[in-house]
Every structure is written in structure tokens, then in C-alpha cells.
Amino acid sequence: MTDQAYNFAYLDEDTKRMIRRAILKAIAIPGYQVPFASREMPMPYGWGTGGVQVTAATLVPEDVLKVIDQGADDTTNAVSIRKFFQRTAGVATTERTRDATVIQTRHRIPETPLTEDQILVYQVPIPEPMRFLEPRETETRRIHALADYGLMQVRLYEDIARHGEIATSYAYPVEVAGRYVMDPSPIPKFDNPKLDDCPAIQLFGAGREQRIHAVPPYTRIRSLDFEDHPFIASKADHACALCGSRKSYLDEVITDDAGGRMFVCSDTDFCAENAKGDA
Amino acid sequence: MALTEALEETARHAAPDDAAPDAAPDQAPATPLLRVKGVTKMYGGRIGCAAVSFDLWPGEVLGIVGESGSGKSTLLGCLSGQLRPDAGEVIFDTSAQGPVDTLKLAEPQRRLLARTDWAFVHQNPRDGLRMGVSAGGNVGERLMATGARHYGRIRASAEDWLGRVEIDPTRIDDRPRQFSGGMQQRLQIARNLVSGPRLVFMDEPTGGLDVSVQARLLDLLRGLVRDMGLSAVLVTHDLAVVRLLADRLMVMKGGRVVEAGLTDQVLDDPQHAYTQLLVSSVLQV
Numbered sequence: 001m002t003d004q005a006y007n008f009a010y011l012d013e014d015t016k017r018m019i020r021r022a023i024l025k026a027i028a029i030p031g032y033q034v035p036f037a038s039r040e041m042p043m044p045y046g047w048g049t050g051g052v053q054v055t056a057a058t059l060v061p062e063d064v065l066k067v068i069d070q071g072a073d074d075t076t077n078a079v080s081i082r083k084f085f086q087r088t089a090g091v092a093t094t095e096r097t098r099d100a101t102v103i104q105t106r107h108r109i110p111e112t113p114l115t116e117d118q119i120l121v122y123q124v125p126i127p128e129p130m131r132f133l134e135p136r137e138t139e140t141r142r143i144h145a146l147a148d149y150g151l152m153q154v155r156l157y158e159d160i161a162r163h164g165e166i167a168t169s170y171a172y173p174v175e176v177a178g179r180y181v182m183d184p185s186p187i188p189k190f191d192n193p194k195l196d197d198c199p200a201i202q203l204f205g206a207g208r209e210q211r212i213h214a215v216p217p218y219t220r221i222r223s224l225d226f227e228d229h230p231f232i233a234s235k236a237d238h239a240c241a242l243c244g245s246r247k248s249y250l251d252e253v254i255t256d257d258a259g260g261r262m263f264v265c266s267d268t269d270f271c272a273e274n275a276k277g278d279a
Numbered sequence: 280m281a282l283t284e285a286l287e288e289t290a291r292h293a294a295p296d297d298a299a300p301d302a303a304p305d306q307a308p309a310t311p312l313l314r315v316k317g318v319t320k321m322y323g324g325r326i327g328c329a330a331v332s333f334d335l336w337p338g339e340v341l342g343i344v345g346e347s348g349s350g351k352s353t354l355l356g357c358l359s360g361q362l363r364p365d366a367g368e369v370i371f372d373t374s375a376q377g378p379v380d381t382l383k384l385a386e387p388q389r390r391l392l393a394r395t396d397w398a399f400v401h402q403n404p405r406d407g408l409r410m411g412v413s414a415g416g417n418v419g420e421r422l423m424a425t426g427a428r429h430y431g432r433i434r435a436s437a438e439d440w441l442g443r444v445e446i447d448p449t450r451i452d453d454r455p456r457q458f459s460g461g462m463q464q465r466l467q468i469a470r471n472l473v474s475g476p477r478l479v480f481m482d483e484p485t486g487g488l489d490v491s492v493q494a495r496l497l498d499l500l501r502g503l504v505r506d507m508g509l510s511a512v513l514v515t516h517d518l519a520v521v522r523l524l525a526d527r528l529m530v531m532k533g534g535r536v537v538e539a540g541l542t543d544q545v546l547d548d549p550q551h552a553y554t555q556l557l558v559s560s561v562l563q564v
Binding site: 150161162225226 | 390409411424428430433
């Protein structure tokens, strides 16, 4: 039931227009971080205020919304954001990836391949891939402007020097369309290949940092690496304990305090479908 | 030495706008590596440096001395592209395109120049190093910035360079924080020289180090400058440093060059009143 006290999808129309302009600009310049006037949302920073604003600006009444948090539809963050849009926009919601038209996600890309009719909205905590290497925003902007990305390579070098391999396992930096280096939000690097040549529109919203960036459909995305240490999309070397899939990304769940553990699909929708034999 | 001959033709007390040798002898290189013409930088109504001109020839080390506030660092900033002078030309003989005015270069090209043909050694190694990145990463950054993408080869040249600046290569994965001040300064030098630059800007490279460490660093610098055929512009207020390293010397006061010439001539027979004061101020042990 839509709450009549709010405009459709919570934000007022002028705000949505401002965000849509930022989104259009972001799509026009793949991987470029577009500043936008992020609004105060009724949830704490870090809970997806950026993603929620992008979703709000994207939704139309006919949309079917799916919200996932670490791949799951039933965790706090996913449930509360889904309820938020049920109440303020009255849109239909689903847990099935293939039925959704807009998917807001935190830290995962669904296992089910996306289509041209879908928009994937990411919640982004830190959009700047060089934040912890170069603290000055003026300097990182200049690095982006001049495509002067030696510093990113230093980060990967440090990984190999310290761990013997590129140990960055999430938020793995990518090059978008041969130009901008982008932080794909904290998705596992297992998901990086799914960014590449994806038919869906991918939008990234960072609320606290006030940035939106985007990957248009069918864009070339290359994960940065070294010639002698190539990028590997790694996952736990197990099968899912629930559905038996060997190709989906797994969460490790500790089951007791005696070292017992199980590996299950992080994508709950994929796991359920696969268990039924539909996937 | 050919350069010395070229320099002997230089007028001892050249006017600030004409400190360049009139003609180089036949055996000298045809063009100077760096030709500076009338560089002026104002800070509002105050003079940073005014009408500084000189030529720097390949393999030559030019010392710039003067008291604090005399415009040494401003001049160095203007030459190395960190500051934008209000007037003048800084013509550098690039390895790719020949002589170009670096002040008119587009920023990407200037940045490329700054990490291929040029090097900048800061007084405080913290300004020139990434303190949160390992020694190997610091040395390798220039290589990666110019397109090196092979980890093994980057690491090998980092190890090689640590050895050349007398840092134990087993410390390649330590961060600069864990190094002593002298080691940090040597690491900064390795990080700068790894790309084989032709011109090094040094801003008080021995400042803040104790004398025995200074002596070793100077030894090292002298060796590297000679082995690699580097040209250098060396800013310092320490006359002993220029005596050891610099072929030629410029004395600055109030943003202007008051005296220029061969290092030994200037230091042993100072002409300008300020230079005389400077030389006589050195404490004798």
C-alpha cells in the first residue's frame, strides 16, 4: 500500500530529475564519477543511501523491484529497502532475478545472467578506487582526468609483495571501456567478469560520497592485473551444501564452535531455483 | 673537461638575464639540456624569483645557494613544473622531441616528462615517498606509471636499485616508516632514478641528516651523477654540499641571481658582498 504522505518513491520530482541528469551523464561517460547533491535519506549512511536514491530516480510504477544484500533477499538491509519502496512507491517486488526490472544490490551481482530489460543498481561505500593510496581528492581527480593510473598498479604490486598473489578479493579495480579506472563497489572479484559486456544497465550510487557512476550495456570491462600475475576470478573450492552448485559464489557459514562449517550459495534466489532444478 | 671550458667563457658576474655561455666549444654538445630564460615568479607584490636565466649542459651539476627566502625553492619549483612562473621560458631538450618549452606543454606531457626524463628529490623524504607503500612499491611506481606490467621485472629492478643506493635488498617489502632518515633519503633517490632520468632537481637533499650520513649520501650522489651522466640542479644552503657536488654555482639573494660562475671560483674568490658574507659565515671546525 502506497503511503500517500510521500511523493512516488520518496524523493520529490526535482530531486529525482537532478539524480537522473547525473545518471545520464554517468552513462555517457562510462566509469566517470559524476557528483550529485545526495539527499538525507531515512536510513544511516553505509546502509545504501546512494543506491536507494538511484533506485528512487529510476523506478516507474510498472517496475518490479528486487533488493539483495550480499546475494540474499532475506537479510536486514534487503528487507528494509524492499519494504521502503513497497511503502513509498507501491511497486511490485520479487525475489526472482529473471522477473525483476530493477535490482538494487549490495556487494553481489546475481548469478542468473541479466538481460537488456534490467537495471542493476549498486550501493557504493567508496567510489574512488585510489582513496587509500592518494588522500587528496584534487589529485585523484587529476589522475582520472589524465588517465595516469600507475598508482592503481602500485596497489596490486603491494598485494603480491605482501601475500605472494593479488590478494584483493573484493572491490577489485577495473578499467571501463579502455578509459576510466573504477571501483566496482565491494563485489567479490568472482563477479568482475559479469561486469564485462553485460546487457543490463549498471548504475552505482554512493550517498555519503555524493557520486554516481555507471556502466552502459555491453561495455568492455577489464580487471587490472600483471602479465605474470593475471586476474583470477576466485571462489571457495566447494560445492553448495544446499543446491550442490559448483559454479556459484559461496558464503562460508560457521555452524558450531568445534570447527564445523558449510559452504552455501550467496545468491539465495539462484540457490533455491537450482535446488528445484530450474536454474 | 669540455664543459669546464665552455663555462670558462662565461662572464663571472653576468647580468641576471644573461648568465649563459655565449658559444660552446666544438666538442661540447650542440644544445644545452636545460635553457632557462628570464624566469620570474611573483607572489602578489613580492618577488619570488626575478629574471633568472642560465643554461645547464648535459652532465653538469648546477648549485643554487642563498639564504632562506632568497627564492631558491621558488626557482626550482618553476623549473620542475610544480609552480607556474609569471614570465620566462624553461626549454628542456627532451629525448623524444628535442628542445621544448616545458611551460607551454600540456599537463599530461609535463607529467610524463616529470617521471621519465626528470627526477625531483625533496628535502623531506616524506614529501617524495609514499609512506604507506613498501620500498619496492615506491621504487616501482615510476616504472608502472610508464607502462611496466610485469611484476617479476619490476621487482628485479627495484631490488637492483635498492642495492645501488646501499639499502639491503631484503628490506624491499618494508615500509619507509621503518627506515632511518638517511635510508629514506636514499630510497627517495632510488625511486627517482629508476626510470633513468637525465635531469635531477634536488631541494636540500642532505637537509636534516647528521654529518656522517650526509657524507655518505653525498658520496652516493656523486657516484650516481658521474656513472649515469646525470645533470642536476641542486638547491641548498650548505656550501660544503655544493663544493662537493656542483660544477657551477649561482648565488641568489632577494629572488635575484647576484653572482654566478664555477663553484671553486665563486667560493674561493667571492666578488659580491652577499657572497662574501655567505662564504665567511661558514663555521670552521
